[in-house]
Amino acid sequence: QAQLEAARGTLSLLQKEEARYQTLYEKGATPASTVDARRRDVLNQERAIKEIESNIATIPAQIDAVQARMSANRANLQKQGVQIGRSVVKAPFNGRLGEVYLEVGQVVSAGSQLFTMQGNDEVRIEARFPQAQLGQFPLKTAYVTTPSGRQVKANIGPLREQVDPVSRTASVQLTVSNLANGHLLPGALVGVVLEGESHEPRPVVPRSALHNRSVFLVEDGKLTRREIQVAFREGDFLAVESGLQGGEKLVVSDPGLAIEGTPVLVKGQEQ
Incomplete structure (x- = not known):
């Protein structure tokens, strides 16, 4: 808008200059070519003003286009953020990675197994005992001896209702907490002692x-x-x-x- 006002001011000066030379021409004090030159200056300035006005008229449309591009860029940025968030796999528990089934840059689909993980907070143990022994008394406490010789107290879970038809043994589910230092690994053999309730x-x-x-x-x-x-x-x-x-x-x-x-x-x- 300031550019338009400046151009109009210049046009006013050129028009006055043209009028002055026209007066001089009529008095025979200046040639016609000088008047024609001043007239061309006025016409050129008028065209410049029209161009500025045309540009000003298109500014709202340009603003709308810029805002539309900004909205599209924001949406694309948000989409990229969601995709980046989906690329981060968070486990629901603390633990250590076991086997990894993917490589850097590999494309994976939904439901694909990426890796195995051993939790640090709690370790599950399946202990098998002769069916006759487990049926003798209610279980109260259990102790697990790790391969390193450390003995820890275990929580007793449910007793499996199914008995192995070959060994005639039943399974007791145990859980051991606070083994974050890696005392137990998947598949490790441990010793288990069960104690019954006092009678x-x-x-x-x-x-x-x-x-x-x-x-x-x-x-x-x-x-x-x-x-x-x-x-x-x-x-x-x-x-x-x-x-x-x-x-x-x-x-x-x-x-x-x-x-x-x-x-x-x-x-x-x-x-």
Whole structure:
């Protein structure tokens, strides 16, 4: 706009100059060529003013075009930022990389496995024990011995309901925390010790004394049969939940075709 005002000021001066030379020409004081030159200067300045006005008229459109390009550039920048963000893979846990299945510059698709990762915060361990041992008592605590000899306490997870048909073993899931220093690696063999919950003192009888959920006792010199409930087994012995109080005279040998009420002779202190 300032350029337009300056051009109009110049045009006004040129027009005055043209009028002055026209007056001189009419008085015979200057040739016609001088007047023609001043007239051309005025016409050239008028064309310059029209060009400036035309440029000013196109400025709003130019501003709109620049703003449109700026919006497109912002959108493209945002798109590039999203793509860069998607190229950063963040694990949901702390850990160390294992096997890597890609190279620099390789194009990958959704669902492709990029690498394996071993978590540092928690390590899962699968321990297998004979089915009979796991069914003897409720599990309370577990300890894991790492290959380096370090022993750490483990959390006991669920007991797998399925038993291996060949080894007749069941699986216990354990988790160990705070092994960020790399004491355990995937596939490492470890030692596991399970401890059961403590129980109130219970009568203990040999397994050989149990006959179809019952045992034979000697009461008042006669053979009696009593049904018992077993709490758990430990080797060749049974912990009795109910049916015995302790101190009874128990028949530990095979009574054969025993009949209740049969007189029994106790030899020595054998029960």
